[in-house]
Amino acid sequence: MEKNSIETDKKFMRFAIEEARRALKEQEVPIGAVVVCGDRVIGRGHNLVETLCDATAHAEMQAITAAATTLGGKYLKGCTLYVTVEPCIMCAGALAWSQIDRVVYGAADPKRGYSTVQGRIFHPKTVVESGVLQEECEALMRDFFKGLR
Numbered sequence: 001m002e003k004n005s006i007e008t009d010k011k012f013m014r015f016a017i018e019e020a021r022r023a024l025k026e027q028e029v030p031i032g033a034v035v036v037c038g039d040r041v042i043g044r045g046h047n048l049v050e051t052l053c054d055a056t057a058h059a060e061m062q063a064i065t066a067a068a069t070t071l072g073g074k075y076l077k078g079c080t081l082y083v084t085v086e087p088c089i090m091c092a093g094a095l096a097w098s099q100i101d102r103v104v105y106g107a108a109d110p111k112r113g114y115s116t117v118q119g120r121i122f123h124p125k126t127v128v129e130s131g132v133l134q135e136e137c138e139a140l141m142r143d144f145f146k147g148l149r
Contacts, residue, residue, distance in 0.1 A: 009082070009104050012036050013133045016082040016106070019046040019059060020140050026051055030140040033059040033083040035067035035076060035100075042079070043067025059083060060091035064098055076100040084137040086113035086130065092121040104129045106137025 012034060019032025023046035035043035045062025049055060060083055068074050080102040081095060087103065092114035095103060103126060114121050122128060 008039075009129065009132045012041070012080070012082045013084070013104065013106055013137075015041055015044070016059075016084050017133065017136060017140070019044055019063075020084045020137070023047045023059065024140065024144060030144050031059040031083065031085045033063040033081060035063045035079050035081050037067070037071070037076075037079045042070040056090065058088065058091050060087050061094060064094055064100075068098070074098065080104060082132070085109050085141065086115065088112050089114050089117050089121065095126070096121060096123045099123045100126055102127045102129065104132050106131070106133050107141060 015034045016032040019034065020030040021032070023032060024030040028047040028050050032046045034041045043063040043066030045059045045066060047059050048057040048062060060081060063081060064076070067076055067079060076098040079100050081100055082104045084106045086105045086107065086109040087095065088109070100123070103122065108130060110116065
């Protein structure tokens with residue numbers, strides 16, 4: 001990957017981390033997401049599962065909905081989702097239906113991440129990248145769950 005591309009991914013992952021910190025302030029699992037089109041954030045979201053009493057109110061779902069509203073359509077072609085933690089199978093399915101071009105995540109989720117499921121989940125043309133600002137994303141999750149114990 002080009003240095004410019006790595007720096008761009010880090011830049012937008014920092015926006016997702018800001019969203020994760022918003023979730024943390026609301027006593028939600030600290031996961032944040034942004035959808036970027038071109039060089040512009042067109043959708044943001046953080047976990048709202050507890051706030052909305054809705055198991056589907058994941059950060060990715062919030063960001064997808066906001067981005068689709070901004071674009072005025074359901075497809076996110078030409079867009080990238082940046083999310084602090086590997087998407088679950090529900091979110092991966094929604095991203096597949098949106099036909100998003102790229103998904104970039106920070107921390108892996110070995111228990112509930114989409115990669116725990118066999119077979120293709122994302123749209124065949126979707127590119128997935130992992131490990132962007134991984135340590136910072138992992139620290140948010142680790143500290144949150146350590147505080148619950």
